[in-house]
Amino acid sequence: MSPSQLNTESLISEWLEHPSGRAILIDVLARRGPDVRALYAIQTLPLSSVITLSRGTVTAEQLDLLVEAANQRISDTPPNPELAHLFPSAPPPSPTDWTEKVIPGRFSGKRFIVTGAGSGIGRATALRLAREDAAVVAVELNTLRMEALLENPAAHSITGVVADISREADIQRIIAAAGSRIDGLTVIAGVADDMTPLHEVDDDLWERIFRLNVTAPFRLTRKVLPIMLSRGAGSIVNLTSQAGLRGSVAGAAYTAAKHAVIGLTRSAAYSYSPRGVRVNAVAPMPTRAILDSNYGFPGGLGPSPAASLIPADLEAASVAAPIAYLLSDDAVAVTGTVLPADEGWGLG
Template structure:
């Protein structure tokens, strides 16, 4: 532990900043609040703070780091004696990347059948595995035969039924409904594609139609087919994966942005209409994940650049988003409907 009276600089290691009482406060409460993934700092603690200039591609400037050092050193020389700010010290360092453990709830989905689309990778796969590990029967849907085979081969002890299908195709949707065998308790629509940040005047018809076919027609067709099964039981839960692009215009191109606005509208409309009949409909807004960026099928959560450096593994990132998603699917969220729940580590607040 550094001497509390030690002065810090941009060349002090990130570890020195995290271990220092006032340096930690400045680093976490000032710098980390500009980025939703403060945990990445913990994994690069041996590097000098000045490394952040390069890692942030210039977003963090040397001048800003000098101001941070000045603030940390001023707090050393002139410690706060104001009761109103005394609670800020000390500030604990963030947990290291990948320290998060998936909090499984044993038996939460016992006896339930949940359909999960985009189940071959990323958030969809993490959701399917979480539901199955908590006792549910998962009807896992993905466009890729290879990804579906991998999911089933690697998890032979879980109750997962695989269906290779395109949810934008009505005939494929009909096949999914048949596989449900008359019972669906939950539906997680995770499938989605991006649009490469294409501006409105450059959008070709094929791009527009393909984005809407997967991102809007798919959730619409599949929900339309499965809601009657939920109505017959008087209960059910639907969770759509939306995006910050459904709330603002700075995350993706015209087609993706419009499609995710449509998903949120579809979610809210269905929540209003079906709430009195026992069906809850919500949406999750994830942060972008590296799994999603590697696949055309799996929620992209926005086609723009990642909001911050993240050293968390792709599987952990996906599982962290699957956690609130499965909460909304479960009876734990019995009174929650029409919610548009951010799971983006505060990215959307900025």
């Protein structure tokens, strides 16, 4: 389609392929909410559908201005002053433009424990650490997922342990596999709830969510810390969630549990920072990787950003990247922080 033919009934995919339309469209919608990835999920719809989808936040008059701005920019005519703000200096990148930047040798000689390593963010983290020359003890509850992880060509330095970190005997096996040196621990395994509000949460649901998201990480960390303290060095990264920062993305049990993870993170950081052990947390937005590992709960993490075209592996890798940073010596001065890895989604 020629630039002059863009209109409100042009498909969003046509706007995203247009040399000026894409930049203008994303720029304007980003002013109304940071998750412009939603455009890639509705790209088969006409631009006019944004009016309904935004519940009136975006008006027909505003879309008409977008059309005028996109076509006027191509024509090189001086823009209407009302349209000046619609001319960004450069179009933002597509969500699929990001490439994982592996740093060979960054973790040479170091050993890490990664839980939840059979899928999603845990798998991406274990493979990222292995590609950067760490020895990784990968912990996964599901045998088939563990086998798939170990078949990956990058898993040459990964030792797999099929274990349930809520069981004391399994924790002992994990520690035995790691040996006398543990440089880092990242606790990613967990379970989501079914969006149940507080007055409907029964004791079994509450206890299961807390057992797997709080008590199990607490017990594993309790075993790892003495080993780190004996060397006066170590880094622990917990995976919390946007549910640990707000009350609107999960049920009462999971929200309370992820708030508790942040409390454990900050308390441990305060206690052990003077002794050389850093403790931080990463808070991703709801991702397909997390929803895929919710251990059977149908609701997952509840309302999530609109699905995007980002491949699941790439999505998980983008969260594994800040986890790897916090585990690395580059984060030597960082402890007690909760780092959102959510593309600004939590700002809305």
